[in-house]
Amino acid sequence: MILRTAATLLFSSIALQLSAAQLDEEKIQFLGPLTTYNSIKPNNTAHQSKIIQTLLPSLQSRSTSLSVFGTQLKWQKMSDIKALTMEGIQALKFQFSTKRFTQGKLVLTGIKTAHVYLNAELQTGKNEYDIQVPTGDHQVIIIAEQVDNWNEVKIDYTPKAEHDQIVLTNKEQHALSAKQLFDAPTITAISQSPNGQYYLTTSRHYADNTGNTPQTETLLKNEESKILYRFNGVNASSVAWRADSQQLAFVQDQKVMLLNMKDFSTQVIAQNLDGASGFDYFDDNTLIFSWSKSEESAHKLVKHYRGLEDRWSYARANSQIFLLDLNSGLINALTEGKLSHQLEDYNAQRNTILVSRNPQDYNAPPHMLTELLEVHLSDSKQTLLGKYRTFRTAKYAKDGIYLVAGPDFSQGLGRTIPKDMLANNYDGQLYKMDFNGKNHEAFSKQFNPSISAIDVLKNNDVVLKVIDEDKQQLYLFDESKSRFSNIESGLDVVENFTTTSHSKHHEILVTGTQASTPQQLKRITLKNNRAELLWDSKDIAYQYSDVATLDEFNFTNQSGVQIKGRVYLPHDLDKSKKYPALVYYYGGTSPVSRAFTGRYPFNLWAAHGYVVYVLQPTGATGFGQTFSAEHVNAWGEHTAQDIIDGTKAFTQAYPFVDPARIGNLGASYGGFMTMLLATKTDMFSASIAHAGISNITSYWGQGWWGYLYSGEASKNSFPWNNPTLYSQHSPVFHADKVTTPILLLHGDADTNVPPGESHNMYTALKLLGKDVELIEYKGADHQIFARDRRFHWWNTMLAYFDMHLKDEPQWWQFIYQK
Incomplete structure (x- = not known):
């Protein structure tokens, strides 16, 4: 029966x-x-x-x-x-x-x-x-x-x-789709003429019929956004403007060309300069640029390492700075030697350039030394301005040189943390020194945002791009008042910016997004701090799209520090039902961006029925030096507890989230955190680690930048003097404690975090009989860029969570078991 x-x-x-x-x-x-x-x-x-x-x-x-x-x-x-x-x-x-x-x-x-x-x-x-x-x-x-x-x-x-x-x-209306987020038009590069009357944009979009090949277009427009000229195979960020805005230089089909703005005629200046890049006007008749040449190895069977840098494929390329005379076509070298020189800035009035170089020196963290030099072009005399461990960039001012470097710059001149703490030198600070490299001054000690890029205006003020908590913003540094003020872009994430200064006023052209708003192009007038919308991708690609509702959600951790976060709610949320949730956190030491989309598309996850919680745990830059310094020598010690406590607070604050159906994921350092959390808690029902670190020792010794990153994250700690940090904080040493199903994702050509890091954990968990999956993307590096791989990768993550958090294994089975 x-x-x-x-x-x-x-x-x-x-x-x-x-x-x-x-x-x-x-x-x-x-x-x-x-x-x-x-x-x-x-x-x-x-x-x-x-x-x-x-x-x-x-x-x-x-x-x-x-x-x-x-x-x-x-x-x-x-x-x-x-x-x-x-x-x-x-x-x-x-x-x-x-x-x-x-x-x-x-x-x-x-x-x-x-x-x-x-x-x-x-x-x-x-x-x-x-x-x-x-x-x-x-x-x-x-x-x-x-x-x-x-x-x-x-x-x-x-x-x-x-x-x-x-x-x-x-x-x-319709829900956001993966194809929509990836294929939609975006402006990838911008440039603005010195007089503010013209600007260039390079836009990109994808389509099914072109697959992984993007369709790009670079347009020259006037102030009214009328198209004046179209470029083929030219990126707006590599176009150089002459000071009078009547001529611009660009590289097309390996030819250095000039465009006359009066009649839009073109002229070829030089050809076949393989390895040349970064062209800019030194003066009206001369272009300055970098020219690199790769070394041909004398050995066909072996590679004899000369130092730690030799793990980089480009390490033996030699790059120097050159001038190109536009009238004769003659090229003249400005630097020479076995060490490559990087152009930081130039000053035609002083007839000098600022260059940096990196002699081999591993004596102190982060195990790289930068020398900053000024080269006097009249006699090629080089003046060494300083040797730095935490250097980022340098720009000329009227009366000296602005620099961006970590808190430890110039014997800790920028530090605002207790003496017994080690600074996180990824936390960029603003400094200034005189032309002789003396009399250093720190400006940003009381400025919490982390500075990543600067542009010096003609009046000596500075436009700064910064990490401001979980936003990427522009600030203006008024040198006369020694004051920082926010430039009101109306964007959560400023992606690209370019400044101009003419007789009327200073203007900034910016691209960026908000957490719930796709990319826009704006023009900002500094005089009144107002932004004018020039282009909006919402009108083009998202006009009929339902986007997740965004909540700000913060909690206070066990140290009494506020941990900021945000929650993405599905657009068709029914609070009478129970929803699965995903928890995401930072990789590296930068906070999770509020970008509308990206490699980890929170709005897409919400469109698939997940409540998404993104938090900024201890150690991230952009929240002040003390907060970021907690990253050093911690390797998850504070971060893990913040994620655990934050997830508990999140589920209590959102009763429609099912605490029995929560997944977590992270990438790079965030992938390390995912593995580490799996050894510390069983509160997650499924976990994903992309390009995660399982063994701090092997990552330190094998990745392209492992020893440099560890120079901050594990400052002054090595396997021989602090074996406890390297072993007890490494997830693979605690693999037997894992009870959560875990998916390990990795590019098999990852140069940052070698795929062996996922192999370590996979081997351990397999031998222990744990629920583990390993997916490698063939030919992919640390990030998944190609369109077909990106869609497959996004599908893989969502299918894995659907299987474990929704009890819907069909998608995963379709991808991997058909």
Whole structure:
């Protein structure tokens, strides 16, 4: 009897899986006939697929009509179509929503020749088409070429299982998708003329038909944003402006070229300068640039290391600074020697340049020494201004030199922490010295944001790009008042900025995003601190998108320090239900950015039904020197407790979050934290570590920058003088304590954190019989950039969490067990 019941249930389940249902024709749109100019149809040409693909974007549009060879056609309901046959081709379109990863079959009846696109991707099949889609909103477009009787046309859908149902919708808004976030147009580089009358932008977007190859465009515009000139293969950030704004220099097809702004004529100045980069006007008749040449190895079978730097593939390339005379084409070297020289700044009035170089010196943390020199071009005399361990950059001022360096710069001149604490020198500070490298002055000791880049204005004030808690902001340093003030960009994250100074005022061009707002381009006038919107990607790519609601959520840790964070709530949140949650935290020592999207797209995770908690635990820069100094020699000691306590506070504050369904993930140092947390707590139901560090000793000795990063994170601590730090803080030494399922992700060409770090943990957990998965991305370095890999990587993470936090393993099985 029991067997008969089981068999009956199995039969019923199979029957349910195989039963097809006709889709509601009231929610399917029809457009046609799309008559061709003559009687030749696309399927009678050799370019059928290209013709259909060219038509597709117009059909994807939300417009209610389409003009075809002068005939205006309107979309209408499929149920209203009564014709038997039609000329030309016809199109069908519908939207559907899913609440989970869904699989099924789309079955077409009555259409002899059809082109079926799911989310703009062509599907293979004759009359049946496999459907596999994640949580979200989706679009199907069917282009029909041969239909004998439209009254017999049907579109059926067969779910693979009971939970694989789809719901047809006509809603205007839709959830964010991975493709939308990655493919949408973004401005990747900007430049502005000295007089403020012109600016350049380089924009990039992706599409299915170009795959991993981005489509880029660099435009020259005037103040009114009218396009004046288009560049091919030129990046806006590498374009140089002459001081009078009437000429600019750029490199195109390995040619150094000049563009005359009066008539937009071009002139080739030099060709085939392989390895040359960073061209800028030294004066009206001369370009200054860097020129690098790689060393040809004398050994074919071995590599003889000359030092720790030899782990870098570019270490033996020699880079020097040169001048190019625009009138004659003659090139003149400004620096020489076995050490490469990096151009920091130049001053044509002084006839000098500032350069830095790195002699081999491992004597003190971070085990790299920087020499800053001024070169007098008239006689090539070099003046050594100083030797520094924490140097970032240097720029000329009217009466000296501004520098950005860590708190320990100049015998700890910038320190504001107790004497017994070790500074985190990733926390950038602003200094100034005279032209002789003497009389150092620290300006930012009471300024908590961490300074990453500067631009000196003509009046000697400084525009600074800083990490300000979890924001990336611009500040103005008024030297006369020794005061910092925020430049009101209206952005959470300033990505790129460029300044200009002319007779009227100072202006800044910026690109950036907010946590819940996509990229914008703005012009800021410093005189009144006002921003003017020039370009907005929301109008282009996100006009109909539902975006997660953002909450600010802070708590006080066990040391009485406020730990800041934010929470992303799904746009269709129902507080009467219980939701799974994801917890994310910083990698390296920089806080988690408030960018709208990125490698870890919090808004996308929320669109997939997760409540997302991002916190900024102890050790991050941007919250003051004392806060960031806690990162040194801690290796998770404070950070782990903040994450554990913050997660507890988060679940108490958000009762609709299910504490039994919380996942955590991090990358690089954050991947280390994920592994470490798995040895300390069982509060997470699933964990993901991307490019994580499992053994501090092997990371210190093997990564390209492991010894440099450890020079701050493990300052003055080595395996021989502090073995406890290197062993007891390494997750692999506590692998037997892990109870949480964990996914280890790594690029197999990672030069920062070698893939062996994930292998260590995978080996340990496998031998211990733990629930562990290891996925390597072939040819990928520390970050996953390529479009196809990025989508697969995002899908892998969400599929893993769906399996463990939603009890929905189908997506993971589809990716890895099909």
